[in-house]
Amino acid sequence: MSTETETTGAEVGTPPPAGWEEARSRVYAVGLSAALPAVARPLADTDGHTLAEPLTTRTDLPAFPTSSVDGWAVRGAGPWRVAGRVLAGQTASPLDEDGSTVEIATGAMVPAGTTAILRIEESTRTADGRVAGTPRSQPEWREPAEEAHLGEELVPAGTPVDPAVIGLAASCGHDTLRVRRPPRAALLVFGDELLTSGPPGAGRVRDALGPSVPGWLRRYGCQVRGGDVVGPVADTLPAHVAALRGALANADLVCTTGGTMHGPVDHLHPTLEALGADYVVNTVAVRPGFPMLLARLVDGDGRVRFVAGLPGNPQSAVVALVSLVAPLLAGLTGRPMPVLPQVTLAEPVPGRGDHTHLALARWDRVAGTAHPVRHVGSAMLRGLAGADGFAVIRPGTSGAAGDRVPLVPLPLMPGERS
Ligand SMILES: Nc1nc2c(c(=O)[nH]1)N[C@H]1C(S)=C(S)[C@@H](COP(=O)(O)OP(=O)(O)OC[C@H]3O[C@@H](n4cnc5c(N)ncnc54)[C@H](O)[C@@H]3O)O[C@H]1N2
């Protein structure tokens, strides 16, 4: 296996851990260079995809002068003689004579020659059947190109496609969009000590990651199918190699949990070596989560897939997701590198020496403050379940109340937490 940095001397062949920010940018750049192919998809099938090119409008928006009320399109001074009717969806004949009007529906094309539109509820009829009333002074129709000009860029490439983008694309004439699909992810859980049901005890713990990591991956926009979650995989090298080979068949990204260190039954590194992977990042100077890694495999036909090694301690596994997997997925889908919000620490947070400290915190978005939570050991999940993200305490510093620091958010959905 190739390693891209020099050795420390302490352990020949082992590169020093990457700095946390350096690891994130390296992973993002490698993801972007392996971005998923751009494909044309029918509009209704693009939710959750990413725009591979800017969204531009195929017409002026609106494409024609459009009535914004039900009423009378009039020409000149009233009362007006009724010359016909124009409904939404029809092309309107011009109003040729002063003193004439056509009944007009909301959304209908405004006839050429119209000087005003009179709302239906503000109109009356004269004894001889003509229309009378005083049109409001402000225009009651939308001018062509009021919203956008033909060819104008409305949304940049790299934007996640959501219902608002889909609606906009439809309204300006698109049948398909060029998009990158959601990455497909798989999960392998390593550890013979793991139970998949019932309470822990007698040296065994419940697998907390098999049931939870797919939900985080989906919240980051991945597709994870039921059959893509495998484990616990037996703690032998052949079982690991077979499981990883199988998972890589259909996935852009395989996450593994546990086995990242060099204990007697930690097989991840030899497995990666057996499959010919190379490291993008191998350990990161962050606590918790230090042994996290990202490796890359390139097929004979040039297809690139990634393996994210999440440490076995459950909170550390989530730290690896927010630290490495999130920027990788942004790169793979051609989205921008996630920008971290700045928050004000509400309480002091200790540093972790030369390492970045990711400290679980509740984020008060209104006040812009981060409040450290309790129960934050790397083997614990209690603090995580009440947190919104991790406050970032830079190497060689500690956080004092009032300090401004970045926060890495958990990919929670609206309505989750407060
Ligand atoms: N000699 C050293 N030992 C360890 C070091 C070190 O620097 N030197 N680092 C520690 C750190 S930091 C972490 S994090 C862990 C990472 O270990 P692995 O990724 O190899 O994970 P395991 O050894 O398989 O498991 C660690 C821990 O987590 C529990 N675990 C594993 N999978 C799950 C799961 N799916 N659900 C719940 N709990 C899980 C496992 O039972 C262990 O308790 O290494 C330290 N050791």
Ligand code: MOO
């Ligand atoms: O860094 Mo380990 O990931 O402390 O638990």
